[in-house]
Amino acid sequence: MGMRLPAVKELVSRKTDSRDGIMSFAGDEVRIIHSADFHLGARAGLGAKTAEHHGLLFEALERVSKLAAQAADVLLVVGDLLDQAPVSEHVAGALAARTTEAILGALQAAPSLHVVIIRGNHDREVAYDKGAWRELGSHERVRIVSEPQLVALDEVGINIVALPWMGGEPVQWRDWPAAEPTVVAAHCCYPQALTGPQDFVLTQQEVESWPVKYVALGHYHSGPTYRVGDRHVVYAGAPEVVNVSQEGKGRVVRVRVGRDGSASWEPVPIGSLTGLGSQEWRLEELPEPHLASLRQRLEALAGEKHWLRVRVTGRRSSFGPLDLDSVQQGLADKFFSLELIDETNPPIDVEALQAGEGEIVLKHFLRIAQEELAAARANAERAKASGRQEEEDKARKSIEILREALERGYSVLRTSEERT
Secondary structure (H helix, E strand, C coil), X not given: CCCCCCHHHHCCCCCECCCCCCECCCCCEEEEEEECCCCECCCCCCHHHHHHHHHHHHHHHHHHHHHHHHHCCEEEEECCCECCCCCCHHHHHHHHHHHHHHHHHHHHHCCCCEEEEECCCCCCCCCCCCHHHHHHHCCCXXXXXXXXXXXXXCCCCEEEEEECCCCCCECCCCCCCCCCCEEEEEECECCHHHCCCCCCECCHHXXXXXXXXXXXXXXXXXXXXXXXXXXXXXXXXXXXXXXXXXXXXXXXXXXXXXXXXXXXXXXXXXXXXXEEEEEEEEHHHCCXXXXXXXXXXXXXXXXXXXXXEEEEECECCCCCCCCHHHHHHHHHHHEEEEEEEECCECCCCHHHHHHCCXXXXXXXXXXXXXXXXXXXXXXXXXXXXXXXXXXXXXHHHHHHHHHXXXXXXXXXXXXXXXXX
């Protein structure tokens, strides 16, 4: 069954053209700036760079607001305008003041602009209708969406099926308006293969059942896009790089929706940072001496606005850890943020293994698996702390696989020891 709304929210009025029964348009198309995942106030573990990063996130909001005022009928924010509910009134007030100033400035500059803000998984608890947020939340051309509903922007001439984050439930909608055009906006996970049990999941089958041509999504920061038949399923991406898992520059999407519901879109670069993502470099790929090769490869990627994490994996030629700290400190001023993580393993004692029985080989395998399990757990915790859901899910899957392998290995080892 689709999500049902309280009766009062099903009474949606529509202005229609008396000639053809279609919602009135100021022009032949509706112009939407599709944005998401600003994560204002994000805690990204940047230490001394935190204040600078917060400033860049706000600058992205200001640029997007000005873009909407100049070239849009609707500014659509599909979740996670804020990173999370602030822990103090002072922080809440500062976030609210600057956010409100940017958005209300756009509304003042463009009297026909409308703003629709949908809650995501990070800003579900923000009281947009109270306190420091009241001026924004009560504006007549601002809609704050806290539960699934149909937003009919009659003055603009478009319907938006707005679906905020509803963790642990499938995305569904069945109450379609009779008039076109309509778009869907949802803060959710798509496709299903990338999700976890507590996610708000959108399936391809659900999208195929929707009579729309454009599905505006938020949640994944790098902005993946898909085609489902003639439907565009588009993640806006974060306007500025939010954390180390994001790749490329921040962006929004400029969307044009025709009277018949047809849609076209194009990405618009917004951010000033460049995310290089979280990469894995294996020692086997780095000529010896490894540290010199590592430094040289990093220098080729350097940039004062570049954000990079490198996990160094593989097997070392010595039993001691790699001195990655010296490399990171030496190159820190050449990146906006650089993080090097040692996930290498010590060398294998080949002679001992060749001379030993299967039990020795098994014990060696179990030791390596334990090291890999510890690394996977650390990765999962780092990803969780920074809100990198995709990376956390990947680490959790690795943990499950390693646990199963260890259980089987120890079971075989116990059986072998009992026999002897």
